[in-house]
Amino acid sequence: MFILVNLKTYPCDPVAVADAVAAVDETTDARVAVAPQAAHLERVAETGAETWAQHVDPIDYGSNTGHTLAETAADAGAVGTLINHSEHRLKLADVDGSVRAADRAGLETVVCANNPAQIGAAAALGPDAVAVEPPALIGTGTPVSQADPEVVEGAVDAARNVDEDVAVLCGAGISTGDDVVAAADLGSEGVLLASGVAKADDPKAALEDLVDPL
Numbered sequence: 001m002f003i004l005v006n007l008k009t010y011p012c013d014p015v016a017v018a019d020a021v022a023a024v025d026e027t028t029d030a031r032v033a034v035a036p037q038a039a040h041l042e043r044v045a046e047t048g049a050e051t052w053a054q055h056v057d058p059i060d061y062g063s064n065t066g067h068t069l070a071e072t073a074a075d076a077g078a079v080g081t082l083i084n085h086s087e088h089r090l091k092l093a094d095v096d097g098s099v100r101a102a103d104r105a106g107l108e109t110v111v112c113a114n115n116p117a118q119i120g121a122a123a124a125l126g127p128d129a130v131a132v133e134p135p136a137l138i139g140t141g142t143p144v145s146q147a148d149p150e151v152v153e154g155a156v157d158a159a160r161n162v163d164e165d166v167a168v169l170c171g172a173g174i175s176t177g178d179d180v181v182a183a184a185d186l187g188s189e190g191v192l193l194a195s196g197v198a199k200a201d202d203p204k205a206a207l208e209d210l211v212d213p214l
């Protein structure tokens with residue numbers, strides 16, 4: 001299982017969480033990675049934790065003020081990027097452009113989407129993975145894999161019908177190892193989560209609980 005911790009703009013210490021991610025990754029067969037804010041990419045990558053960007057723009061080098069260039073994220077140590085989060089919504093053409101930009105820079109891609117229909121559209125753009133995250137469950141602590149299993153199964157079917165090579169992850173409310181096991185049982189190859197680790201009093205203990213049953 002792939003466990004990708006999105007730090008969003010939570011007021012946590014990104015380096016401390018990254019240290020915990022790196023330490024827990026050593027103890028498990030699961031793959032554990034962290035997606036800090038763009039300004040923290042370099043410091044986070046220096047911990048040795050697998051580091052992802054939260055976003056890259058559909059641009060190339062040039063006159064693009066205030067944008068995130070995929071190559072710059074890669075230079076800072078990112079090995080992958082999220083694209084099109086519910087909290088950072090892109091037009092389909094821009095999702096496509098961001099996937100192309102990430103490919104150009106050698107970044108792995110996970111395109112997020114709200115529901116199975118959008119997952120099908122996202123999978124058609126050829127990312128490495130898609131992640132279904134129902135917006136109503138994000139940040140609630142109610143795990144999509146246990147509260148809304150149909151949406152995860154629907155996403156797996158939607159992606160498989162389009163491109164069997166695109167992995168499917170799920171996210172929203174995931175915070176325990178049981179939530180991760182439930183996701184795996186539904187055909188998900190990984191989970192995206194944020195508050196369960198970024199807002200935890202002890203992020204390392206939260207990560208240990210997530211990987212414990214794997």
Ligand SMILES: O=C(CO)COP(=O)(O)O
Pocket residue numbers: 006085133137138139140141171172173174192193194195196
């Ligand atoms: O949006 C998410 C991950 O990208 C999920 O957030 P929560 O884990 O806080 O529900």
